[in-house]
Amino acid sequence: MDLDRDLNPQQREAVFYEGGPLLVLAGAGSGKTRVLTYRIARLVGRTGLAPYRILAITFTNKAADEMRGRIRQLVGEASREMWTGTFHSVCARLLRQHGDLVGIDRSFVIYDETDQLRLVKNCIRNLGLSDSRVRPAAVLALIDRAKNQGLEPPAGVLMPTGSRREEIEAVLRAYRDSLRQAGALDFGDLILFAHRLLREHPAVLARLRDRFRAILVDEYQDTNRAQHLFLKTLVPEGGDLCVVGDDDQSIYRWRGAEVENLLHFEKDFPGARILVLEQNYRSTANILRAAESVARGNPERHPKVLWTGNDAGEKVTYLEAGTPDDEARAVAREIRSLVPARGFSFRDVAVLFRTNAQSRAFEESFLLFQIPYALVGTTRFYERTEIKDLTAYLRFLYNPKDSVSLQRILNRPARGIGKTTEEALVRLAAERGVSLWEGMGQAVTEPGLVSAAAARRIREVVDTLVALRERAAAAPSLVKLLEDVLDRSGYSSFLESLPDKERRVENVEELLRTASAFEETQGSTSLSETLGAFLEKVALVSEADQYSGKANAVTLMTLHCAKGLEFEIVFLVGMEDGLLPHQRSSLDAAGLAEERRLCYVGMTRARRKLYLTRARVRTRYGERQEAVPSPFLLDIPAELLEAEQEQIETWPAPEPRRTRRQPAATAAQSGVHLDFSESQIDLPALPGVPAAGRRQTYRVGDRIEHEDLGRGIVRKVEGSGEKEKITVQFEHGGIRKLMARISPIRKIEK
DNA sequence: TTGCTGCTCTTTTTT
DNA sequence: AGAGCAGCAA
Numbered sequence: 001m002d003l004d005r006d007l008n009p010q011q012r013e014a015v016f017y018e019g020g021p022l023l024v025l026a027g028a029g030s031g032k033t034r035v036l037t038y039r040i041a042r043l044v045g046r047t048g049l050a051p052y053r054i055l056a057i058t059f060t061n062k063a064a065d066e067m068r069g070r071i072r073q074l075v076g077e078a079s080r081e082m083w084t085g086t087f088h089s090v091c092a093r094l095l096r097q098h099g100d101l102v103g104i105d106r107s108f109v110i111y112d113e114t115d116q117l118r119l120v121k122n123c124i125r126n127l128g129l130s131d132s133r134v135r136p137a138a139v140l141a142l143i144d145r146a147k148n149q150g151l152e153p154p155a156g157v158l159m160p161t162g163s164r165r166e167e168i169e170a171v172l173r174a175y176r177d178s179l180r181q182a183g184a185l186d187f188g189d190l191i192l193f194a195h196r197l198l199r200e201h202p203a204v205l206a207r208l209r210d211r212f213r214a215i216l217v218d219e220y221q222d223t224n225r226a227q228h229l230f231l232k233t234l235v236p237e238g239g240d241l242c243v244v245g246d247d248d249q250s251i252y253r254w255r256g257a258e259v260e261n262l263l264h265f266e267k268d269f270p271g272a273r274i275l276v277l278e279q280n281y282r283s284t285a286n287i288l289r290a291a292e293s294v295a296r297g298n299p300e301r302h303p304k305v306l307w308t309g310n311d312a313g314e315k316v317t318y319l320e321a322g323t324p325d326d327e328a329r330a331v332a333r334e335i336r337s338l339v340p341a342r343g344f345s346f347r348d349v350a351v352l353f354r355t356n357a358q359s360r361a362f363e364e365s366f367l368l369f370q371i372p373y374a375l376v377g378t379t380r381f382y383e384r385t386e387i388k389d390l391t392a393y394l395r396f397l398y399n400p401k402d403s404v405s406l407q408r409i410l411n412r413p414a415r416g417i418g419k420t421t422e423e424a425l426v427r428l429a430a431e432r433g434v435s436l437w438e439g440m441g442q443a444v445t446e447p448g449l450v451s452a453a454a455a456r457r458i459r460e461v462v463d464t465l466v467a468l469r470e471r472a473a474a475a476p477s478l479v480k481l482l483e484d485v486l487d488r489s490g491y492s493s494f495l496e497s498l499p500d501k502e503r504r505v506e507n508v509e510e511l512l513r514t515a516s517a518f519e520e521t522q523g524s525t526s527l528s529e530t531l532g533a534f535l536e537k538v539a540l541v542s543e544a545d546q547y548s549g550k551a552n553a554v555t556l557m558t559l560h561c562a563k564g565l566e567f568e569i570v571f572l573v574g575m576e577d578g579l580l581p582h583q584r585s586s587l588d589a590a591g592l593a594e595e596r597r598l599c600y601v602g603m604t605r606a607r608r609k610l611y612l613t614r615a616r617v618r619t620r621y622g623e624r625q626e627a628v629p630s631p632f633l634l635d636i637p638a639e640l641l642e643a644e645q646e647q648i649e650t651w652p653a654p655e656p657r658r659t660r661r662q663p664a665a666t667a668a669q670s671g672v673h674l675d676f677s678e679s680q681i682d683l684p685a686l687p688g689v690p691a692a693g694r695r696q697t698y699r700v701g702d703r704i705e706h707e708d709l710g711r712g713i714v715r716k717v718e719g720s721g722e723k724e725k726i727t728v729q730f731e732h733g734g735i736r737k738l739m740a741r742i743s744p745i746r747k748i749e750k
Numbered sequence: 751t752t753g754c755t756g757c758t759c760t761t762t763t764t765t
Numbered sequence: 766a767g768a769g770c771a772g773c774a775a
Contacts, residue, residue, distance in 0.1 A: 059765090060765085086765065087765080088765055089765090112765090113764085113765095187764095187765055188765095190765090251763080252763080252764080252765090254762080254763065254764090255763080255764065255765075354762070354763075355761065355762055355763075356761090356762085356763085357761070357762090414751090414752085416751065416752095417751090418751045418752075419751085420751080421751090539765095540765070541765090558762090558763065558764095559763075560762090560763045560764070561763090561764090579762095582761085582762050582763080583761085583762085584761070584762055584763095585762070585763085594763095598763080620761090621759090621760075621761090
């Protein structure tokens with residue numbers, strides 16, 4: 001890293017500017033990350049600022065880690081002192097330290113959307129309202145909308161008039177009270193209370209201002225008003241605040257992000273300097289021109305002209321396929337022709353889509369074509385039932401007031417607490433203004449509150465949980481605690497009784513590994529602190545955090561997840577009207593504009609080669625419909641495009657297609673699913689059409705031999721017939737998922 | 751209370 | 766097409 005030589009004049013100015021608030025408008029691929037890291041490097045190396053005086057806020061925790069990693073190479077271990085994180089994690093940290101000043105329990109838990117929804121439903125029910133009249137999701141949307149603006153609902157939102165208004169207001173009050181009662185904060189609260197902390201406690205503010213001499217914020221176009229206000233309070237007038245963003249890449253409006261924070265930055269930070277980075281270093285000229293021509297369709301943009309010194313490169317390839325399965329196969333086939341023949345690795349390739357549902361076709365076709373892939377997002381790990389259940393146990397142990405978590409585990413495993421009893425308990429707690437846990441205690445000791453039979457069963461649950469709490473108090477480690485929970489709650493045997501226990505047990509094992517790894521990073525803190533930190537991490541992980549880029553695999557992810565990343569080759573798939581732009585968001589001009597930006601973000605992820613693909617028919621709501629090409633395609637000048645259609649039609653599928661679809665692979669739900677080693681590249685390029693006679697079926701426990709990979713044992717079988725997939729654990733240690741009919745494998749004797 | 755069936759409604763994107 | 770839920774029977 002050379003501060004003086006590696007930067008163009010604009011970048012250099014952004015790195016060295018010291019005159020107070022600074023806004024860097026950084027076009028796609030213009031070296032924004034470089035500016036941020038170099039700026040920190042300058043602060044530490046030249047200006048001599050101690051790293052602990054720096055606060056860097058990024059969009060994902062992953063980005064924060066990466067930034068810290070880069071700084072570390074520069075200043076060594078002192079980089080650990082630098083504060084990095086997302087707005088949410090930074091605020092959570094502040095509240096852990098000083099939350100008591102604004103009435104927040106030190107051991108607060110964070111409620112995610114599922115928890116929030118549960119709570120809202122409880123509130124509606126406890127008030128005796130009907131959830132068709134007061135829709136839980138609508139109330140939740142309202143809560144978020146208000147909090148995103150930095151307001152306490154119902155402030156800042158449009159409320160219905162008449163009696164429904166009063167009902168909703170009652171729900172909002174109940175929601176707020178229950179959160180407090182549970183010692184819980186929702187995402188919005190993290191920002192809100194942290195901001196209140198700064199406003200109401202000048203001493204804390206002064207300390208923070210004294211400490212943080214430099215603050216940097218990435219992806220500023222995707223901050224919401226609450227975050228903006230928080231920052232405005234935190235940064236003293238003329239303070240060293242550097243925000244970086246690109247209005248063309250604002251894609252979180254639906255989550256409350258306001259580009260205005262970026263566009264009117266000077267208004268809130270008077271005297272701010274504005275710099276524009278316009279040279280794109282990432283993409284070929286053709287890709288950039290194509291992307292820009294899509295972006296230009298939006299009327300309101302901050303004026304900037306992106307240019308590149310890079311070669312024109314290849315044209316953008318437009319592929320039209322029949323069905324989504326055809327589209328996925330066409331992409332797979334194309335990838336096969338690029339890797340390794342044209343010198344690319346699987347890790348150079350990304351497939352980006354608008355909706356998670358699109359990923360399935362690609363997973364299947366990649367399995368078929370033996371293309372290793374890593375699926376980012378989708379059925380998020382921490383939202384899987386068994387993981388949520390276990391973390392609910394942990395959360396309850398950490399904070400017994402956490403009624404939503406307790407409610408969740410009440411009857412998990414089944415303990416004879418049905419809906420009736422559950423409702424009675426929740427209502428009892430609400431009426432008496434106590435936590436569910438206390439309510440349960442009262443239901444057991446005071447006769448007449450619930451039926452004798454129910455009381456007996458509740459008593460059993462209480463006993464189990466009390467025993468667990470005693471164990472927890474004495475547990476030596478997080479992992480041990482989790483194991484205790486699994487054994488003593490009966491959850492372990494409950495899991496074993498489930499139909500797809502294998503997958504679930506795997507997930508639980510994964511959780512144990514994560515916990516164990518996390519514990520090792522924690523040093524010598526108390527278990528309670530470790531537990532709190534772990535739960536916080538679990539609550540605030542982001543989708544994009546999963547992307548490691550380490551495995552040699554094709555990346556599959558949504559456009560939203562792809563923000564900030566780049567790949568040599570990008571397939572932007574599903575370029576259809578209704579998908580991109582998505583039907584639901586193209587109702588108003590602002591929504592449509594955001595879809596356009598989303599398309600722009602996707603296109604600009606590509607360095608060397610961009611493919612835009614679409615299907616001619618797509619199934620929507622179970623009905624086959626003609627798909628119309630995305631209108632964004634029309635904005636791209638024809639001379640930049642090269643269309644390929646016929647090839648796709650004539651390309652023979654590696655296996656005969658069946659009319660009936662097999663059940664979707666429960667495959668591969670997180671992280672890397674096929675950790676193919678580099679040597680995978682040398683495998684025979686394409687599986688041929690399977691010989692008709694080769695019809696073996698496999699069962700768990702069968703021993704097999706693979707031509708290249710050696711001997712192994714079948715761990716899992718999914719699908720049947722041509723789509724039969726088996727998961728094999730090989731003797732050399734690797735685990736692979738294979739298409740049973742196509743892979744060069746045979747059964748062997750035990 | 752559980753477990754089944756048949757109905758509805760859905761689909762964005764996620765800290 | 767599929768998930769999730771309400772309603773009903775055991």
